[in-house]
Amino acid sequence: MTWKDEIAELRRRRELAEQMGGTEKVARQHSRGKMDARARIKGLVDPGSFREIGKIAGRGAYGPDGELLDLAPSNLIFGRANIEGRPVVASADDFTVRGGAADAAIKRKFVQCEAMAHTLKIPLIRMIDGTGGGGSVKTLEQIGATYVPAVPGWGDVVKNLDTVPVVALALGPTAGLGAARVVASHYSIMVKGLSQLFAAGPAVVEAIGEASDKEQLGGSIIHTRNGVVDEEVASEQEAFARARHFLSYLPSHVGQAAPRTANADPIDRRDQKLIGLVPREAKQVYSMRKLLEMVFDQGSVFEMGRLWGRAAITAFARLDGWPVAVLASDPSYLGGSWEARTSEKAERFIKLADQFRLPVVHLVDNPGFMIGREAEMAGTIRYGVQAMNAIYKATVPLCSVIVRRAYGIAGSAMSNAETFQYRFAWPSGDWGSLPIEGGIEVAYKSEIEAAEDPQAHLEAIRERLNRVRSPFRTAEIFGIEDIIDPRETRPLLCEFADLAWKALGEG
Secondary structure (H helix, E strand, O other): OOOHHHHHHHHHHHHHHHOOOOHHHHHHHHHOOOOOHHHHHHHHOOOOOOEEEOOOOEEEEEOOOOOEEEEEEOOEEEEEEEEOOEEEEEEEEOOOOHHHOHHHOOHHHHHHHHHHHHHHOOOEEEEEOOOOOOOOOHHHHHHOOOOOOOOOOHHHHHHHHHHOOEEEEEOOEEEOHHHHHHHOOOEEEEEOOOOEEEOOOHHHHHHHOOOOOHHHHHEHHHHOOOOOOOEEEOOHHHHHHHHHHHHOOOOOOOOOOOOOOOOOOOOOOOOHHHHHOOOOOOOOOOOHHHHHHHHOOOOOOEEEOOOOOOOEEEEEEEEOOEEEEEEEEOOOOHHHOEOHHHHHHHHHHHHHHHHOOOOEEEEEEEOOEOOOHHHHHOOHHHHHHHHHHHHHHOOOOEEEEEEEEEEHHHHHOOOOOOOOOEEEEOOOOEEEOOOHHHHHHHHOHHHHHHOOOHHHHHHHHHHHHHHHOOHHHHHHOOOOOOEOOHHHHHHHHHHHHHHHHHHOOOO
């Protein structure tokens, strides 16, 4: 007696599962320019590393004698895999089975997929394509009753956000629970023209009198500009590459050290272009992104959220192979002023860095929080204070370099002034409670008006104040820790990264 018949049935069930929604529906998926779920997992993870869990789960069709006729597999595929040799949980919705809807899924698979990540302390990647919600209203008739909404396993989704890196790739139309699963992540990606995200799709929205198509309602051009999703890419392959790159900077779980990589970029490299990067004319802009490329390990800068909250650059990078989180001003957008979206972006990024224990480098050129009626209507000061609070609450080492401006409350949010400050400034640094340019006429109004030549008197006052505002005057009273030659920035930051990681107990 052997188990050959059962092994043959197991083989057949696996073959049926690999057919997904069937030849016709898989072909329809491909005709839309979309990869199928199994091809997506293969494209994301290291070759040959995927170990699927629950492959033969689904709904079987049986003959009169109980023989298996067919198997409609569950539309969630998940399992253990490797990315760059490190273990992860990889999952993909199968749109070819009922459009990824929950009424074609097995709830326990969803729960087990999420629980696997935080239980084994490994990152989770969700590839989302479909609603993943309650399914069609037809199910109410089939059940014979309706139900109070609940999401089985959502507690595990929340737990993952607290314990392991979570990446979500929206790879098609994602509505309802599918959209929520995209947002419940540390890093999210949409593919331009292929992905859409909404609480409810166009057909449902039309019921409230608002007509639109999927792209107009929830395309990547909307959600990567409003901060709902971090990244917009051109193809699924690019989404896979970005997901892999993001994970390379983070530990597998909270409490573990992020990996250090080999470094071939000399830590004492001094880029001569840095000395002329910041213009002497205050109203002229320069490229902060060029600065990043010049001071961090070559090729290591990985920016996230580039299209929203644009007055701040948030990125990961390496210094002598050590991973760090980088918050930097972008003077080319709103002069670097933090408005509501920028503040929200900075807050979220600092919290992410603190959660996964990455030292922070803050490159500062901030003329303050955005002012004006629009800024007030957007609640800028509330979001700004929340960003400041996140910086003050962070417990990882932080190094700030004032490249140019640091004014007002926003300027004071560059670092926690009540702790040890690893803080430096370039000779181009300029700071204060408010810019001199905007305050002279107010502070000296009566004196200027009484002068014989008001314009000449204004210029004389400006010249006096410009001497006082020299960063060297601040350094004299130890109001700034040190002024550095811009070309010393990389060696200084590499030293900081080494000290920071030793302080974290991982050096």
